[in-house]
Amino acid sequence: MSKAPNMPKSWREETKPHKFCPGCGHGLVLKALGQAIDELGIQDRVVFGCDIGCSLLSFDFFNVDSVQTHHGRTTPVVTGVKRARPDRICIAYMGDGGGYAIGSQHLVNAAARNEKITVILANNCNYGMTGGQMAPTSLPGMKTETTPYGRDPEVTGYPTQGPEMVSAITREGAYVARGTVANVRQLKNYIKKALQNQVEGNGFSFVEALSGCPTNWSTNAKDTWAFIEETMPKYFKVGELKAPAKKEE
Amino acid sequence: MAKTVKIALAGEGGQGVQSVAGIMVGAANDKGREALYIPNFGVEQRGGVSVAFCQISDDKIGSPKFKKADLVIALSDRAVRRTTQYVDENTVFIYDSSIEDIEDDLPKNAKKVIGIPALDVAKKELHPRVFNVIIMGAAIEATHIVEMPEAKEALEKKLGYKFEQNPKLRPLNFTALEKGAELVKELL
Amino acid sequence: MAEKPIQGEKRVFMTGNEVAAWAALAAEADIMYGYPITPQNEIMHYWTxxxxxxxxGFLxxxxxxxAGFTTCGGVLSGKxxxxxxxxxxxxxxxxxxxxxxxxxxxLVCVVQQRGGPSTATVIYSQQEATMTCYGGNGEGFRIVYSTSTHQELYDYVIKGFNTAWTYRFPTFVLGDGYQAKMRESLHIYDPATKGINMVATEPSLGLEGTPGVDRDPQxxxxxxxxxxxxxxxxxxLVADYEKAAPEIVEYQTFDTDDAxxxxVAHGIVTRAAQAAVKELREEGIKVGHFxxxxxxxxxxxxxxxxxxKAKKLIVMESAQGQFDRMVKHAIYGLTTPIEDYFKPGMGITSEEIVEYVKKGM
Amino acid sequence: MTTSAYKMLQVDTKKAVFTLFTGLCKGCGLCTQKCPVKTLDWSETLGVYGTPAVQPKNADDCTGCGMCAMVCPDCAITIERKK
Structure with missing residues (x-):
């Protein structure tokens, strides 16, 4: 008879239930992250940074030292920590707005500099915390609060291909993947590889996670899964884009 | 010399006024005097009129820029027009006499306006590259902020490594310094 | 551990940007984060x-x-x-x-003010006074030292680190383009030789021990x-700032007793004001400077x-009243007449101050 | 640890013990959709937000696969397979 919830060891139980909405994908991404931290045994070394947007609600999520900063600025804050404390495993956690819009210059430049940090980005195709506005990742035709007639790519462009971009601008040693909350085990493995890449000091590591936002999508559980598993992959291909060459044994 | 000596050196970017200004005030500083040097600079990294504001004193120096200079040296037509604002009845104004059609733009209110053939001398007797050292010689003669041996010491300190590579440069620079002093000596 | 960058004390002749880099070095600064902009860029040149x-370190x-956020990260790491x-x-x-x-x-931030608004000039101004003191969405819980000489630039960069780490408010050393680019003499020194001990730093993140096991997480x-x-x-924050303020506040007076x-001037303009006061006093004019x-x-x-106690104040600055607003706010209620002498983006010389004061008599 | 504070809804199925921590369940229903045998359904028991929690409606159908636990964003479900 099990008595305790099966949370990752690195989760901080005192702050659970967490602050995310019912069915929010952040919980799953952070579960995968927590499991990855546990399996690598790095809880004592992790510094976790989070953005504004819903991701900020993770500031007290883990039993790891954490800092919440402004919208888009998690990458530089975490970069600052890593540069000052190279012995720490530094994780920048953000949403699609923080990574691909207001903080895109930081993502691009941290990747280009091959900062030895791990960026984990939840892509839910909209701005969640501010109430469902268009994000860089909103799909063509997708209705949001600021594209009430559907996103028109002629006017607002096409969804940002984050991992593809990061993959294109990083050098050997970088790790880039796109996972999905529909496959938590795979997502955990991607995140684990990304963190391992930092542990080994190979280079920048980046994982985008396709994630759900039932609140702003106004979807029930069935439609939430359908959007994540059927609609989003049409634009966002799940898989590993870049991994360091296997070290010779 | 209790009074603060104020010098404005102006030329085209590339004429080397900033480097000789730096050497000159450095020499004064080395003698334990108070010196302040500020280059004017614009958005562009090169080109345009370049002005070096120098002050040398026995006491701490006040504001880094000044209204009126004791000595203005202008080395191009644009530099002449730019620097007349720093001239009053106590100012010695030196310009290069090779600048054409400048008569009307020369200051009328200066204590003295002196044209010296520094560029000609540099080209014909020495080397165009030491034009700015001739100017430094003139500035030192006009102000005595340091004396000739100290000025040479400062040149040695700054350019010694070049002199080592090409020993001819040493007498060339020292001659240029002395020549500059000579050019103004009789006219002051 | 590498040797101390400066042994004892020595007289040097250098630009203010070089001074700032040496001061940070002497103050045992661990790492600089920055982005080039004129006229502060040579701080980075010298630092690197x-x-x-x-x-x-440097990034x-x-x-x-x-640059600002990475600096926050560095400081949170205890650097x-x-x-x-x-x-x-x-x-x-x-x-x-x-x-x-x-x-x-x-954190410590050195500001070398340039002309504004917008890109304006790369030369000089005092137009970043309001922004440096009160910028952003907040209340200005900051410490801002406005320096006037290279010696002060050196002294206050060192002091700035200690003030910051003592009171834990972001601390600015407000210089300007003149101070950045001009050369003058000063004495640089190892702080220890002056009895200055650098206040110990401590990390807020990345502490020892496993969070949740050995200690609570941050x-x-x-x-x-x-x-x-x-x-x-x-x-x-207000209470802490107000408590700290009397310990932090600094000022200078020149011949104000019977003035x-x-x-009233700050930063580099104080040099012109000091020189002008000296000159005017020689002529018997009862002028002082705060x-x-x-x-x-x-x-x-x-x-x-x-x-x-004065009959008249003259506020002088190389900006259109940014400092003046601070002055007026500070002395609200007094009826002493105030004259403004504003030169936005322009240097102010002692000659013009002397002229202005005499003209107004 | 505050584990003991969680109220549990336990269902003993043929192949596993299904445990739902009502203090963690927000009633999102993601698990119900992922249940391969479609046996998870809304429960009479309420979750942390006062909305229905979940439980296997037919205990014998549950295969103990653990999919529901895996997709729960709140770690509200545990599955303990019987030997």
């Missing part, structure tokens, strides 16, 4: 040449937003981290400075859910006392 010899970021900027870069950096205010991140935030919650936090006319060294906190009481 000197710092590797003493095992100090050139993609912009000043990043004596600093940055430097000017003009439009200072504008971008305000965002991170509010985070530093809210989260009590003791969960640092700057977001609050309710008005009440925020009000409580900000009230605490009928008091020139100079705040800290613009935040502002020496309001001290100025008020002097102003109450």
């Amino acid at each position: 040449r000197l710092s590797p010899k003493f095992d100090r 050139q970021t993609e912009d000043e937003i990043s 004596r981290a600093f940055t430097a900027t000017a003009g439009p870069g200072n504008t971008l950096m305000q965002e991170s400075m509010t985070m530093a205010e809210m989260m009590r991140i003791p 969960h640092l935030r700057n977001t609050y859910n309710t008005e009440e919650e925020l009000y409580e936090v900000v009230s605490e 009928e006319i008091v020139i 100079r705040p060294i800290t613009l935040r906190p502002f020496p309001a009481n001290e100025l008020k006392e002097i102003a109450s």
Whole structure:
């Protein structure tokens, strides 16, 4: 008879239930992250940074030292920590707005500099915390609060291909993947590889996670899964884009 | 010399006024005097009129820029027009006499306006590259902020490594310094 | 451990940007984060040449937003981290400075003011006074030293680190383009030889031990859910700032005891004012000069006392009234007439001050 | 640890013990959609937000695969397979 919830060891139980909405994908991404931290045994070394947007609600999520900063600025804050404390495993956690819009210059430049940090980005195709506005990742035709007639790519462009971009601008040693909350085990493995890449000091590591936002999508559980598993992959291909060459044994 | 000596050196970017200004005030500083040097600079990294504001004193120096200079040296037509604002009845104004059609733009209110053939001398007797050292010689003669041996010491300190590579440069620079002093000596 | 960058004390002749780099080095700064902008760029030039010899770090970021936030990250990691900027870069950096205010991140930032608004000039101004003291969405919980000489630039960069780490408010050394680019003499020294001990730093993140096992995790935030919650936090900031202010505030007076006319100026303009006072006094004119060294906190009481005895104040600055507003706010209630002498983006010389004072008599 | 504070809804199925921590369940229903045998359904028991929690409606159908636990964003479900 099990008595305790099966949370990752690195989760901080005192702050659970967490602050995310019912069915929010952040919980799953952070579960995968927590499991990855546990399996690598790095809880004592992790510094976790989070953005504004819903991701900020993770500031007290883990039993790891954490800092919440402004919208888009998690990458530089975490970069600052890593540069000052190279012995720490530094994780920048953000949403699609923080990574691909207001903080895109930081993502691009941290990747280009091959900062030895791990960026984990939840892509839910909209701005969640501010109430469902268009994000860089909103799909063509997708209705949001600021594209009430559907996103028109002629006017607002096409969804940002984050991992593809990061993959294109990083050098050997970088790790880039796109996972999905529909496959938590795979997502955990991607995140684990990304963190391992930092542990080994190979280079920048980046994982985008396709994630759900039932609140702003106004979807029930069935439609939430359908959007994540059927609609989003049409634009966002799940898989590993870049991994360091296997070290010779 | 209790009074603060104020010098404005102006030329085209590339004429080397900033480097000789730096050497000159450095020499004064080395003698334990108070010196302040500020280059004017614009958005562009090169080109345009370049002005070096120098002050040398026995006491701490006040504001880094000044209204009126004791000595203005202008080395191009644009530099002449730019620097007349720093001239009053106590100012010695030196310009290069090779600048054409400048008569009307020369200051009328200066204590003295002196044209010296520094560029000609540099080209014909020495080397165009030491034009700015001739100017430094003139500035030192006009102000005595340091004396000739100290000025040479400062040149040695700054350019010694070049002199080592090409020993001819040493007498060339020292001659240029002395020549500059000579050019103004009789006219002051 | 590498040797000390400066042994004892020595007289040097250098630019203010070089001074700032040497001061940070002497102050045992661990790492600089920065982005190039004129006229502060040579701070980075000198730092990148000197710092590797003493095992100090450097990161050139993609912009000043990043420079400010990486500095926050460095300080949170327990490092004596600093940055430097000017003009439009200072504008971008305000965002991170509010985070530093809210989260009590003791970073040090050297500002070399240039002309504004907008790109304007790369030369000089005092037009970043308001922004440096009160920029961003906040209340200006900062410490701002306005320096006037290279010696002060050196002294206050060192002091700035200690003030920051003692009181945990972001600390600025407010210089300007003249100070950045001009050369003059000063004495640089190893702080220890002057009895100055660098205040120990401590990390807020990346502490030893496993969080949740050996200790509680650090969960640092700057977001609050309710008005009440925020009000409580900000009230605490207010109380801490007000408690610290009397210990931090600094000013200088020159011949103010019997002064009928008091020139009020800060930063590099104080040099012109001091020289003018000297000259005018020789002519028997009863003029004095008051100079705040800290613009935040502002020496309001001290100025008020002097102003109450004067017949006239003249506020002089290379900006259109930014400093003037601080002065008027500080002495509100007095009826002493105030004259303004504003030269936005322009240097002020002692000659023009002498002329102005005489003309008004 | 505050584990003991959680109220549990336990269902003993043929192949596993299904445990739902009501203090963690927000009633999102993601698990119900992922249940391969479609046996998870809304429960009479309420979760942390006062909305229905979940439980296997037919205990014998549950295969103990653990999919529901895996997709729960709140770690509200545990599955303990019987030997």
